[in-house]
Amino acid sequence: MEHADLIVIGGGQSGLATAALAPRYGFTRVLVLESAKEPGGAWPRYYDSLTLFSPARYSALPGMRFPGNPDRYPRRDDVVAYLRTYAGRLSASIRPSTTVTSVTRKGGVWRVRSKDGREFTAAAVVAATGDFGAPFLPEIPGxxxxxxxxxxxxxxxxxxxxxxxxxxxxxxxxxxxxxxxxxxxxxxxxxxxxxxxxWTPQRPLGRDLHWWLKHTRFDIAPIRRLLAKIPVxxxxxxxxxxxxxxxxxxxxxxxxxxxxxxxxxxxxxxxxxxxxxxATGYRPAFGYLTGSGALDGTGAPLHHGGLSTMVEGLGFVGMEFQRSFSSKTLRGVGRDAAWLLHRLSAVRR
CATH class of the missing domain: 3.50.50.60 (FAD/NAD(P)-binding domain)
Structure with missing residues:
Protein backbone atom coordinates (compact mmCIF):
# COMPACT_ATOMS: atom_id res chain seq x y z
CA MET A 1 0.00 0.00 0.00
CA GLU A 2 1.31 3.41 -0.96
CA HIS A 3 0.56 6.58 1.02
CA ALA A 4 0.52 10.19 -0.18
CA ASP A 5 -0.52 13.60 1.10
CA LEU A 6 -2.81 13.98 -1.90
CA ILE A 7 -4.14 11.59 -4.52
CA VAL A 8 -5.28 13.05 -7.83
CA ILE A 9 -7.47 10.73 -9.89
CA GLY A 10 -6.98 11.51 -13.57
CA GLY A 11 -3.90 12.65 -15.49
CA GLY A 12 -5.53 15.00 -17.96
CA GLN A 13 -5.32 18.78 -17.98
CA SER A 14 -7.24 19.13 -14.67
CA GLY A 15 -5.27 16.50 -12.81
CA LEU A 16 -1.91 17.75 -14.03
CA ALA A 17 -2.72 21.36 -13.09
CA THR A 18 -3.77 20.20 -9.63
CA ALA A 19 -0.58 18.17 -9.17
CA ALA A 20 1.56 21.11 -10.31
CA LEU A 21 0.04 23.48 -7.74
CA ALA A 22 -0.31 21.05 -4.84
CA PRO A 23 3.17 21.61 -3.29
CA ARG A 24 2.35 25.33 -2.86
CA TYR A 25 -0.41 24.29 -0.46
CA GLY A 26 1.60 21.86 1.62
CA PHE A 27 0.98 18.65 -0.30
CA THR A 28 4.55 17.44 -0.78
CA ARG A 29 3.82 13.82 -1.66
CA VAL A 30 1.37 13.77 -4.57
CA LEU A 31 0.18 10.74 -6.54
CA VAL A 32 -1.57 11.03 -9.90
CA LEU A 33 -3.49 7.92 -10.93
CA GLU A 34 -4.19 7.75 -14.67
CA SER A 35 -6.06 4.93 -16.40
CA ALA A 36 -4.34 5.41 -19.78
CA LYS A 37 -0.80 4.35 -20.63
CA GLU A 38 0.42 7.93 -20.33
CA PRO A 39 -0.90 11.24 -18.97
CA GLY A 40 -2.93 13.46 -21.26
CA GLY A 41 -6.48 12.54 -20.38
CA ALA A 42 -8.96 12.58 -23.24
CA TRP A 43 -6.82 14.61 -25.65
CA PRO A 44 -5.10 11.72 -27.48
CA ARG A 45 -8.54 10.24 -28.24
CA TYR A 46 -10.19 13.32 -29.74
CA TYR A 47 -10.76 13.45 -33.49
CA ASP A 48 -7.70 14.10 -35.64
CA SER A 49 -8.48 17.61 -36.86
CA LEU A 50 -9.70 19.07 -33.55
CA THR A 51 -8.59 22.69 -33.28
CA LEU A 52 -8.84 24.85 -30.18
CA PHE A 53 -10.89 28.01 -30.48
CA SER A 54 -8.67 29.68 -27.88
CA PRO A 55 -5.22 30.96 -28.94
CA ALA A 56 -2.09 29.41 -27.47
CA ARG A 57 -1.59 32.39 -25.14
CA TYR A 58 -4.92 31.51 -23.47
CA SER A 59 -4.41 27.74 -23.49
CA ALA A 60 -1.69 27.14 -20.92
CA LEU A 61 -1.61 25.39 -17.57
CA PRO A 62 0.02 26.94 -14.45
CA GLY A 63 3.75 27.49 -14.75
CA MET A 64 4.32 26.63 -18.40
CA ARG A 65 3.45 28.71 -21.46
CA PHE A 66 2.09 27.03 -24.55
CA PRO A 67 4.96 26.92 -27.11
CA GLY A 68 4.97 28.55 -30.52
CA ASN A 69 3.17 31.61 -31.81
CA PRO A 70 0.93 32.78 -28.94
CA ASP A 71 -1.77 33.82 -31.40
CA ARG A 72 -2.03 30.47 -33.19
CA TYR A 73 -4.88 28.04 -32.56
CA PRO A 74 -3.34 24.73 -31.41
CA ARG A 75 -4.42 21.40 -32.85
CA ARG A 76 -5.10 18.21 -30.92
CA ASP A 77 -1.56 16.86 -31.33
CA ASP A 78 -0.11 20.18 -30.13
CA VAL A 79 -2.08 19.86 -26.91
CA VAL A 80 -1.09 16.21 -26.47
CA ALA A 81 2.60 17.12 -26.82
CA TYR A 82 2.19 20.04 -24.43
CA LEU A 83 0.56 17.88 -21.75
CA ARG A 84 3.20 15.18 -22.15
CA THR A 85 5.97 17.73 -21.57
CA TYR A 86 4.07 19.32 -18.69
CA ALA A 87 3.65 15.97 -16.95
CA GLY A 88 7.35 15.25 -17.32
CA ARG A 89 8.21 18.39 -15.36
CA LEU A 90 6.06 17.63 -12.34
CA SER A 91 7.43 16.58 -8.98
CA ALA A 92 4.36 14.40 -8.47
CA SER A 93 4.51 10.64 -8.98
CA ILE A 94 2.34 9.61 -11.93
CA ARG A 95 0.99 6.06 -12.07
CA PRO A 96 -0.21 5.27 -15.62
CA SER A 97 -2.37 2.24 -16.44
CA THR A 98 -4.05 2.65 -13.06
CA THR A 99 -7.84 2.52 -13.30
CA VAL A 100 -9.48 3.52 -10.02
CA THR A 101 -12.47 1.37 -9.08
CA SER A 102 -13.35 2.57 -5.58
CA VAL A 103 -12.65 5.45 -3.21
CA THR A 104 -13.69 5.17 0.44
CA ARG A 105 -12.98 7.14 3.60
CA LYS A 106 -12.52 5.75 7.10
CA GLY A 107 -10.96 7.28 10.17
CA GLY A 108 -10.02 10.46 8.32
CA VAL A 109 -8.06 8.57 5.66
CA TRP A 110 -9.01 7.99 2.04
CA ARG A 111 -8.40 4.55 0.59
CA VAL A 112 -8.21 4.28 -3.20
CA ARG A 113 -8.31 0.91 -4.95
CA SER A 114 -7.35 0.22 -8.55
CA LYS A 115 -8.62 -2.38 -10.98
CA ASP A 116 -5.44 -4.46 -10.65
CA GLY A 117 -5.77 -4.68 -6.87
CA ARG A 118 -3.33 -1.99 -5.79
CA GLU A 119 -4.27 0.27 -2.88
CA PHE A 120 -3.31 3.85 -2.09
CA THR A 121 -4.10 6.05 0.90
CA ALA A 122 -4.14 9.80 1.42
CA ALA A 123 -5.57 12.53 3.62
CA ALA A 124 -7.16 14.23 0.61
CA VAL A 125 -8.40 13.20 -2.83
CA VAL A 126 -9.13 15.25 -5.94
CA ALA A 127 -11.33 13.66 -8.61
CA ALA A 128 -10.13 15.07 -11.94
CA THR A 129 -11.48 12.47 -14.36
CA GLY A 130 -13.96 14.83 -16.00
CA ASP A 131 -16.71 13.31 -18.09
CA PHE A 132 -15.06 12.13 -21.33
CA GLY A 133 -15.42 8.53 -20.21
CA ALA A 134 -19.22 8.77 -20.34
CA PRO A 135 -20.35 9.95 -23.82
CA PHE A 136 -24.04 10.86 -23.89
CA LEU A 137 -26.28 9.38 -26.58
CA PRO A 138 -29.89 10.57 -26.33
CA GLU A 139 -32.64 7.98 -26.42
CA ILE A 140 -34.20 8.16 -29.88
CA PRO A 141 -36.94 5.77 -30.98
CA GLY A 142 -35.79 3.06 -33.37
CA TRP A 199 -22.69 31.76 -33.92
CA THR A 200 -20.17 33.82 -31.97
CA PRO A 201 -17.44 35.66 -33.91
CA GLN A 202 -13.94 34.54 -32.99
CA ARG A 203 -12.44 38.01 -33.36
CA PRO A 204 -15.01 40.70 -32.49
CA LEU A 205 -13.71 44.21 -33.20
CA GLY A 206 -10.36 42.77 -34.29
CA ARG A 207 -9.54 41.06 -30.98
CA ASP A 208 -9.80 37.37 -30.20
CA LEU A 209 -12.86 36.58 -28.10
CA HIS A 210 -10.64 35.35 -25.28
CA TRP A 211 -8.96 38.76 -25.06
CA TRP A 212 -12.39 40.22 -24.35
CA LEU A 213 -13.23 37.48 -21.87
CA LYS A 214 -10.03 38.18 -19.96
CA HIS A 215 -10.19 41.97 -19.94
CA THR A 216 -13.87 42.12 -19.02
CA ARG A 217 -13.19 39.42 -16.38
CA PHE A 218 -16.23 37.53 -17.64
CA ASP A 219 -13.97 34.49 -18.00
CA ILE A 220 -13.61 34.21 -14.23
CA ALA A 221 -16.96 35.62 -13.12
CA PRO A 222 -18.41 33.40 -10.35
CA ILE A 223 -21.86 33.19 -11.89
CA ARG A 224 -22.10 29.47 -12.47
CA ARG A 225 -25.89 29.13 -12.36
CA LEU A 226 -26.41 31.92 -14.88
CA LEU A 227 -23.69 30.63 -17.20
CA ALA A 228 -25.16 27.15 -17.22
CA LYS A 229 -28.32 28.58 -18.79
CA ILE A 230 -26.53 30.33 -21.66
CA PRO A 231 -27.38 28.58 -24.97
CA VAL A 232 -24.60 26.67 -26.71
CA ALA A 279 -21.76 15.30 -30.87
CA THR A 280 -24.07 15.47 -27.87
CA GLY A 281 -21.68 15.90 -24.99
CA TYR A 282 -20.87 13.82 -21.95
CA ARG A 283 -22.13 13.07 -18.47
CA PRO A 284 -20.30 12.92 -15.12
CA ALA A 285 -18.04 9.88 -14.77
CA PHE A 286 -17.41 9.40 -11.05
CA GLY A 287 -18.52 5.80 -10.65
CA TYR A 288 -15.56 5.05 -8.39
CA LEU A 289 -17.15 7.33 -5.77
CA THR A 290 -20.36 5.29 -5.64
CA GLY A 291 -21.19 4.59 -2.01
CA SER A 292 -18.93 7.35 -0.68
CA GLY A 293 -21.82 9.72 -0.04
CA ALA A 294 -20.28 12.33 -2.34
CA LEU A 295 -22.71 11.90 -5.26
CA ASP A 296 -26.38 12.59 -5.79
CA GLY A 297 -28.90 10.13 -7.20
CA THR A 298 -27.81 10.82 -10.79
CA GLY A 299 -24.12 10.25 -10.07
CA ALA A 300 -23.23 13.95 -10.11
CA PRO A 301 -21.02 15.33 -7.33
CA LEU A 302 -22.51 17.37 -4.50
CA HIS A 303 -20.11 20.27 -4.19
CA HIS A 304 -19.55 23.98 -3.85
CA GLY A 305 -17.03 25.27 -6.36
CA GLY A 306 -15.45 21.82 -6.50
CA LEU A 307 -15.22 21.19 -2.76
CA SER A 308 -17.40 18.30 -1.65
CA THR A 309 -20.23 19.44 0.59
CA MET A 310 -20.82 15.90 1.83
CA VAL A 311 -17.43 14.37 2.57
CA GLU A 312 -14.39 16.00 4.12
CA GLY A 313 -11.09 15.98 2.22
CA LEU A 314 -12.58 15.47 -1.23
CA GLY A 315 -12.67 17.82 -4.20
CA PHE A 316 -13.32 17.96 -7.92
CA VAL A 317 -11.58 19.82 -10.76
CA GLY A 318 -12.45 20.07 -14.45
CA MET A 319 -16.24 20.19 -14.41
CA GLU A 320 -18.17 22.48 -16.72
CA PHE A 321 -19.14 25.77 -15.04
CA GLN A 322 -17.60 24.49 -11.79
CA ARG A 323 -16.77 28.02 -10.70
CA SER A 324 -16.76 30.08 -13.88
CA PHE A 325 -17.17 30.17 -17.65
CA SER A 326 -13.63 28.80 -18.14
CA SER A 327 -13.68 26.00 -15.55
CA LYS A 328 -13.45 23.13 -18.03
CA THR A 329 -10.70 24.66 -20.18
CA LEU A 330 -6.93 24.59 -20.26
CA ARG A 331 -6.84 28.22 -19.19
CA GLY A 332 -9.33 27.79 -16.36
CA VAL A 333 -8.52 24.55 -14.55
CA GLY A 334 -5.52 26.05 -12.76
CA ARG A 335 -7.63 28.74 -11.07
CA ASP A 336 -10.13 26.17 -9.87
CA ALA A 337 -7.36 23.83 -8.69
CA ALA A 338 -5.73 26.62 -6.65
CA TRP A 339 -9.04 27.55 -5.03
CA LEU A 340 -9.74 23.93 -4.15
CA LEU A 341 -6.25 23.11 -2.85
CA HIS A 342 -6.34 26.10 -0.53
CA ARG A 343 -9.52 24.76 1.07
CA LEU A 344 -8.33 21.16 1.19
CA SER A 345 -5.11 22.24 2.87
CA ALA A 346 -7.10 24.06 5.53
CA VAL A 347 -9.15 20.93 6.22
CA ARG A 348 -5.97 18.85 6.36
CA ARG A 349 -4.40 21.18 8.92
Whole structure:
Protein backbone atom coordinates (compact mmCIF):
# COMPACT_ATOMS: atom_id res chain seq x y z
CA MET A 1 0.00 0.00 0.00
CA GLU A 2 1.31 3.41 -0.96
CA HIS A 3 0.56 6.58 1.02
CA ALA A 4 0.52 10.19 -0.18
CA ASP A 5 -0.52 13.60 1.10
CA LEU A 6 -2.81 13.98 -1.90
CA ILE A 7 -4.14 11.59 -4.52
CA VAL A 8 -5.28 13.05 -7.83
CA ILE A 9 -7.47 10.73 -9.89
CA GLY A 10 -6.98 11.51 -13.57
CA GLY A 11 -3.90 12.65 -15.49
CA GLY A 12 -5.53 15.00 -17.96
CA GLN A 13 -5.32 18.78 -17.98
CA SER A 14 -7.24 19.13 -14.67
CA GLY A 15 -5.27 16.50 -12.81
CA LEU A 16 -1.91 17.75 -14.03
CA ALA A 17 -2.72 21.36 -13.09
CA THR A 18 -3.77 20.20 -9.63
CA ALA A 19 -0.58 18.17 -9.17
CA ALA A 20 1.56 21.11 -10.31
CA LEU A 21 0.04 23.48 -7.74
CA ALA A 22 -0.31 21.05 -4.84
CA PRO A 23 3.17 21.61 -3.29
CA ARG A 24 2.35 25.33 -2.86
CA TYR A 25 -0.41 24.29 -0.46
CA GLY A 26 1.60 21.86 1.62
CA PHE A 27 0.98 18.65 -0.30
CA THR A 28 4.55 17.44 -0.78
CA ARG A 29 3.82 13.82 -1.66
CA VAL A 30 1.37 13.77 -4.57
CA LEU A 31 0.18 10.74 -6.54
CA VAL A 32 -1.57 11.03 -9.90
CA LEU A 33 -3.49 7.92 -10.93
CA GLU A 34 -4.19 7.75 -14.67
CA SER A 35 -6.06 4.93 -16.40
CA ALA A 36 -4.34 5.41 -19.78
CA LYS A 37 -0.80 4.35 -20.63
CA GLU A 38 0.42 7.93 -20.33
CA PRO A 39 -0.90 11.24 -18.97
CA GLY A 40 -2.93 13.46 -21.26
CA GLY A 41 -6.48 12.54 -20.38
CA ALA A 42 -8.96 12.58 -23.24
CA TRP A 43 -6.82 14.61 -25.65
CA PRO A 44 -5.10 11.72 -27.48
CA ARG A 45 -8.54 10.24 -28.24
CA TYR A 46 -10.19 13.32 -29.74
CA TYR A 47 -10.76 13.45 -33.49
CA ASP A 48 -7.70 14.10 -35.64
CA SER A 49 -8.48 17.61 -36.86
CA LEU A 50 -9.70 19.07 -33.55
CA THR A 51 -8.59 22.69 -33.28
CA LEU A 52 -8.84 24.85 -30.18
CA PHE A 53 -10.89 28.01 -30.48
CA SER A 54 -8.67 29.68 -27.88
CA PRO A 55 -5.22 30.96 -28.94
CA ALA A 56 -2.09 29.41 -27.47
CA ARG A 57 -1.59 32.39 -25.14
CA TYR A 58 -4.92 31.51 -23.47
CA SER A 59 -4.41 27.74 -23.49
CA ALA A 60 -1.69 27.14 -20.92
CA LEU A 61 -1.61 25.39 -17.57
CA PRO A 62 0.02 26.94 -14.45
CA GLY A 63 3.75 27.49 -14.75
CA MET A 64 4.32 26.63 -18.40
CA ARG A 65 3.45 28.71 -21.46
CA PHE A 66 2.09 27.03 -24.55
CA PRO A 67 4.96 26.92 -27.11
CA GLY A 68 4.97 28.55 -30.52
CA ASN A 69 3.17 31.61 -31.81
CA PRO A 70 0.93 32.78 -28.94
CA ASP A 71 -1.77 33.82 -31.40
CA ARG A 72 -2.03 30.47 -33.19
CA TYR A 73 -4.88 28.04 -32.56
CA PRO A 74 -3.34 24.73 -31.41
CA ARG A 75 -4.42 21.40 -32.85
CA ARG A 76 -5.10 18.21 -30.92
CA ASP A 77 -1.56 16.86 -31.33
CA ASP A 78 -0.11 20.18 -30.13
CA VAL A 79 -2.08 19.86 -26.91
CA VAL A 80 -1.09 16.21 -26.47
CA ALA A 81 2.60 17.12 -26.82
CA TYR A 82 2.19 20.04 -24.43
CA LEU A 83 0.56 17.88 -21.75
CA ARG A 84 3.20 15.18 -22.15
CA THR A 85 5.97 17.73 -21.57
CA TYR A 86 4.07 19.32 -18.69
CA ALA A 87 3.65 15.97 -16.95
CA GLY A 88 7.35 15.25 -17.32
CA ARG A 89 8.21 18.39 -15.36
CA LEU A 90 6.06 17.63 -12.34
CA SER A 91 7.43 16.58 -8.98
CA ALA A 92 4.36 14.40 -8.47
CA SER A 93 4.51 10.64 -8.98
CA ILE A 94 2.34 9.61 -11.93
CA ARG A 95 0.99 6.06 -12.07
CA PRO A 96 -0.21 5.27 -15.62
CA SER A 97 -2.37 2.24 -16.44
CA THR A 98 -4.05 2.65 -13.06
CA THR A 99 -7.84 2.52 -13.30
CA VAL A 100 -9.48 3.52 -10.02
CA THR A 101 -12.47 1.37 -9.08
CA SER A 102 -13.35 2.57 -5.58
CA VAL A 103 -12.65 5.45 -3.21
CA THR A 104 -13.69 5.17 0.44
CA ARG A 105 -12.98 7.14 3.60
CA LYS A 106 -12.52 5.75 7.10
CA GLY A 107 -10.96 7.28 10.17
CA GLY A 108 -10.02 10.46 8.32
CA VAL A 109 -8.06 8.57 5.66
CA TRP A 110 -9.01 7.99 2.04
CA ARG A 111 -8.40 4.55 0.59
CA VAL A 112 -8.21 4.28 -3.20
CA ARG A 113 -8.31 0.91 -4.95
CA SER A 114 -7.35 0.22 -8.55
CA LYS A 115 -8.62 -2.38 -10.98
CA ASP A 116 -5.44 -4.46 -10.65
CA GLY A 117 -5.77 -4.68 -6.87
CA ARG A 118 -3.33 -1.99 -5.79
CA GLU A 119 -4.27 0.27 -2.88
CA PHE A 120 -3.31 3.85 -2.09
CA THR A 121 -4.10 6.05 0.90
CA ALA A 122 -4.14 9.80 1.42
CA ALA A 123 -5.57 12.53 3.62
CA ALA A 124 -7.16 14.23 0.61
CA VAL A 125 -8.40 13.20 -2.83
CA VAL A 126 -9.13 15.25 -5.94
CA ALA A 127 -11.33 13.66 -8.61
CA ALA A 128 -10.13 15.07 -11.94
CA THR A 129 -11.48 12.47 -14.36
CA GLY A 130 -13.96 14.83 -16.00
CA ASP A 131 -16.71 13.31 -18.09
CA PHE A 132 -15.06 12.13 -21.33
CA GLY A 133 -15.42 8.53 -20.21
CA ALA A 134 -19.22 8.77 -20.34
CA PRO A 135 -20.35 9.95 -23.82
CA PHE A 136 -24.04 10.86 -23.89
CA LEU A 137 -26.28 9.38 -26.58
CA PRO A 138 -29.89 10.57 -26.33
CA GLU A 139 -32.64 7.98 -26.42
CA ILE A 140 -34.20 8.16 -29.88
CA PRO A 141 -36.94 5.77 -30.98
CA GLY A 142 -35.79 3.06 -33.37
CA UNK A 143 -32.08 3.35 -32.64
CA UNK A 144 -31.65 -0.33 -31.85
CA UNK A 145 -33.38 -1.32 -35.11
CA UNK A 146 -31.36 1.07 -37.28
CA UNK A 147 -29.15 -0.92 -39.66
CA UNK A 148 -26.59 1.82 -40.20
CA UNK A 149 -23.82 3.04 -37.97
CA UNK A 150 -24.36 5.19 -34.87
CA UNK A 151 -21.34 6.64 -33.11
CA UNK A 152 -20.52 9.37 -30.66
CA UNK A 153 -17.99 12.10 -31.45
CA UNK A 154 -15.74 10.40 -28.87
CA UNK A 155 -15.32 7.55 -31.38
CA UNK A 156 -14.99 9.72 -34.48
CA UNK A 157 -11.48 10.21 -35.86
CA UNK A 158 -11.48 11.41 -39.49
CA UNK A 159 -13.94 11.89 -42.38
CA UNK A 160 -12.31 9.55 -44.89
CA UNK A 161 -14.04 6.35 -43.77
CA UNK A 162 -17.39 8.03 -44.46
CA UNK A 163 -16.61 9.09 -48.04
CA UNK A 164 -19.62 8.76 -50.32
CA UNK A 165 -22.07 8.09 -47.49
CA UNK A 166 -25.21 9.87 -46.35
CA UNK A 167 -24.30 11.18 -42.89
CA UNK A 168 -26.18 13.11 -40.23
CA UNK A 169 -24.24 14.96 -37.53
CA UNK A 170 -26.33 15.57 -34.42
CA UNK A 171 -25.47 18.57 -32.25
CA UNK A 172 -25.03 22.32 -32.42
CA UNK A 173 -21.75 22.91 -30.59
CA UNK A 174 -18.17 23.46 -31.75
CA UNK A 175 -17.37 19.76 -32.16
CA UNK A 176 -20.51 19.09 -34.22
CA UNK A 177 -19.75 22.03 -36.51
CA UNK A 178 -16.08 21.07 -37.00
CA UNK A 179 -17.01 17.47 -37.79
CA UNK A 180 -19.80 18.44 -40.19
CA UNK A 181 -17.53 20.94 -41.95
CA UNK A 182 -14.83 18.35 -42.62
CA UNK A 183 -17.34 15.66 -43.65
CA UNK A 184 -18.96 18.02 -46.17
CA UNK A 185 -16.44 17.59 -49.01
CA UNK A 186 -16.54 13.77 -48.79
CA UNK A 187 -20.07 12.83 -47.73
CA UNK A 188 -23.62 14.08 -48.17
CA UNK A 189 -23.92 15.69 -44.76
CA UNK A 190 -26.73 17.26 -42.74
CA UNK A 191 -26.50 18.92 -39.34
CA UNK A 192 -29.46 18.02 -37.10
CA UNK A 193 -30.10 20.27 -34.10
CA UNK A 194 -32.87 21.05 -31.61
CA UNK A 195 -32.60 24.77 -32.33
CA UNK A 196 -30.87 26.97 -34.91
CA UNK A 197 -27.08 27.17 -34.60
CA UNK A 198 -25.91 30.21 -32.62
CA TRP A 199 -22.69 31.76 -33.92
CA THR A 200 -20.17 33.82 -31.97
CA PRO A 201 -17.44 35.66 -33.91
CA GLN A 202 -13.94 34.54 -32.99
CA ARG A 203 -12.44 38.01 -33.36
CA PRO A 204 -15.01 40.70 -32.49
CA LEU A 205 -13.71 44.21 -33.20
CA GLY A 206 -10.36 42.77 -34.29
CA ARG A 207 -9.54 41.06 -30.98
CA ASP A 208 -9.80 37.37 -30.20
CA LEU A 209 -12.86 36.58 -28.10
CA HIS A 210 -10.64 35.35 -25.28
CA TRP A 211 -8.96 38.76 -25.06
CA TRP A 212 -12.39 40.22 -24.35
CA LEU A 213 -13.23 37.48 -21.87
CA LYS A 214 -10.03 38.18 -19.96
CA HIS A 215 -10.19 41.97 -19.94
CA THR A 216 -13.87 42.12 -19.02
CA ARG A 217 -13.19 39.42 -16.38
CA PHE A 218 -16.23 37.53 -17.64
CA ASP A 219 -13.97 34.49 -18.00
CA ILE A 220 -13.61 34.21 -14.23
CA ALA A 221 -16.96 35.62 -13.12
CA PRO A 222 -18.41 33.40 -10.35
CA ILE A 223 -21.86 33.19 -11.89
CA ARG A 224 -22.10 29.47 -12.47
CA ARG A 225 -25.89 29.13 -12.36
CA LEU A 226 -26.41 31.92 -14.88
CA LEU A 227 -23.69 30.63 -17.20
CA ALA A 228 -25.16 27.15 -17.22
CA LYS A 229 -28.32 28.58 -18.79
CA ILE A 230 -26.53 30.33 -21.66
CA PRO A 231 -27.38 28.58 -24.97
CA VAL A 232 -24.60 26.67 -26.71
CA UNK A 233 -22.79 28.91 -29.18
CA UNK A 234 -20.26 28.07 -31.90
CA UNK A 235 -17.10 30.17 -31.89
CA UNK A 236 -15.96 30.63 -35.48
CA UNK A 237 -13.86 33.00 -37.56
CA UNK A 238 -16.04 32.24 -40.56
CA UNK A 239 -14.06 29.21 -41.73
CA UNK A 240 -16.49 26.52 -40.58
CA UNK A 241 -19.59 28.49 -41.52
CA UNK A 242 -18.35 29.07 -45.05
CA UNK A 243 -17.25 25.41 -45.34
CA UNK A 244 -20.77 24.27 -44.46
CA UNK A 245 -22.23 26.54 -47.12
CA UNK A 246 -19.62 25.68 -49.73
CA UNK A 247 -20.11 21.93 -49.41
CA UNK A 248 -23.88 21.98 -49.10
CA UNK A 249 -24.13 20.93 -45.46
CA UNK A 250 -27.65 21.92 -44.50
CA UNK A 251 -29.14 22.32 -41.05
CA UNK A 252 -32.46 20.66 -40.19
CA UNK A 253 -34.59 20.30 -37.09
CA UNK A 254 -33.73 17.14 -35.18
CA UNK A 255 -35.26 13.97 -36.64
CA UNK A 256 -37.96 12.19 -34.66
CA UNK A 257 -36.87 8.58 -35.01
CA UNK A 258 -34.60 6.06 -36.65
CA UNK A 259 -35.98 3.53 -39.10
CA UNK A 260 -34.32 0.30 -40.15
CA UNK A 261 -32.49 2.07 -42.98
CA UNK A 262 -32.58 5.77 -42.13
CA UNK A 263 -34.40 8.48 -40.20
CA UNK A 264 -37.85 9.99 -39.97
CA UNK A 265 -37.65 13.78 -40.10
CA UNK A 266 -39.89 16.10 -38.11
CA UNK A 267 -42.04 16.81 -41.19
CA UNK A 268 -42.76 13.09 -41.61
CA UNK A 269 -40.28 12.54 -44.44
CA UNK A 270 -38.33 9.28 -44.43
CA UNK A 271 -34.75 9.34 -45.72
CA UNK A 272 -32.17 6.54 -46.04
CA UNK A 273 -29.06 7.26 -43.95
CA UNK A 274 -25.88 5.26 -43.48
CA UNK A 275 -24.24 6.96 -40.49
CA UNK A 276 -25.27 9.20 -37.59
CA UNK A 277 -22.55 10.97 -35.59
CA UNK A 278 -23.72 12.33 -32.24
CA ALA A 279 -21.76 15.30 -30.87
CA THR A 280 -24.07 15.47 -27.87
CA GLY A 281 -21.68 15.90 -24.99
CA TYR A 282 -20.87 13.82 -21.95
CA ARG A 283 -22.13 13.07 -18.47
CA PRO A 284 -20.30 12.92 -15.12
CA ALA A 285 -18.04 9.88 -14.77
CA PHE A 286 -17.41 9.40 -11.05
CA GLY A 287 -18.52 5.80 -10.65
CA TYR A 288 -15.56 5.05 -8.39
CA LEU A 289 -17.15 7.33 -5.77
CA THR A 290 -20.36 5.29 -5.64
CA GLY A 291 -21.19 4.59 -2.01
CA SER A 292 -18.93 7.35 -0.68
CA GLY A 293 -21.82 9.72 -0.04
CA ALA A 294 -20.28 12.33 -2.34
CA LEU A 295 -22.71 11.90 -5.26
CA ASP A 296 -26.38 12.59 -5.79
CA GLY A 297 -28.90 10.13 -7.20
CA THR A 298 -27.81 10.82 -10.79
CA GLY A 299 -24.12 10.25 -10.07
CA ALA A 300 -23.23 13.95 -10.11
CA PRO A 301 -21.02 15.33 -7.33
CA LEU A 302 -22.51 17.37 -4.50
CA HIS A 303 -20.11 20.27 -4.19
CA HIS A 304 -19.55 23.98 -3.85
CA GLY A 305 -17.03 25.27 -6.36
CA GLY A 306 -15.45 21.82 -6.50
CA LEU A 307 -15.22 21.19 -2.76
CA SER A 308 -17.40 18.30 -1.65
CA THR A 309 -20.23 19.44 0.59
CA MET A 310 -20.82 15.90 1.83
CA VAL A 311 -17.43 14.37 2.57
CA GLU A 312 -14.39 16.00 4.12
CA GLY A 313 -11.09 15.98 2.22
CA LEU A 314 -12.58 15.47 -1.23
CA GLY A 315 -12.67 17.82 -4.20
CA PHE A 316 -13.32 17.96 -7.92
CA VAL A 317 -11.58 19.82 -10.76
CA GLY A 318 -12.45 20.07 -14.45
CA MET A 319 -16.24 20.19 -14.41
CA GLU A 320 -18.17 22.48 -16.72
CA PHE A 321 -19.14 25.77 -15.04
CA GLN A 322 -17.60 24.49 -11.79
CA ARG A 323 -16.77 28.02 -10.70
CA SER A 324 -16.76 30.08 -13.88
CA PHE A 325 -17.17 30.17 -17.65
CA SER A 326 -13.63 28.80 -18.14
CA SER A 327 -13.68 26.00 -15.55
CA LYS A 328 -13.45 23.13 -18.03
CA THR A 329 -10.70 24.66 -20.18
CA LEU A 330 -6.93 24.59 -20.26
CA ARG A 331 -6.84 28.22 -19.19
CA GLY A 332 -9.33 27.79 -16.36
CA VAL A 333 -8.52 24.55 -14.55
CA GLY A 334 -5.52 26.05 -12.76
CA ARG A 335 -7.63 28.74 -11.07
CA ASP A 336 -10.13 26.17 -9.87
CA ALA A 337 -7.36 23.83 -8.69
CA ALA A 338 -5.73 26.62 -6.65
CA TRP A 339 -9.04 27.55 -5.03
CA LEU A 340 -9.74 23.93 -4.15
CA LEU A 341 -6.25 23.11 -2.85
CA HIS A 342 -6.34 26.10 -0.53
CA ARG A 343 -9.52 24.76 1.07
CA LEU A 344 -8.33 21.16 1.19
CA SER A 345 -5.11 22.24 2.87
CA ALA A 346 -7.10 24.06 5.53
CA VAL A 347 -9.15 20.93 6.22
CA ARG A 348 -5.97 18.85 6.36
CA ARG A 349 -4.40 21.18 8.92
Missing amino acids: RTEFGGRVLHAADYRSPHVFAGQRVIVVGGGNSAIQIAAELGPLASTTLATRRPVA SVIDDGTCRSALDRHGVDRRAMFNAFTTDGVLWADGTHEPVETAVF
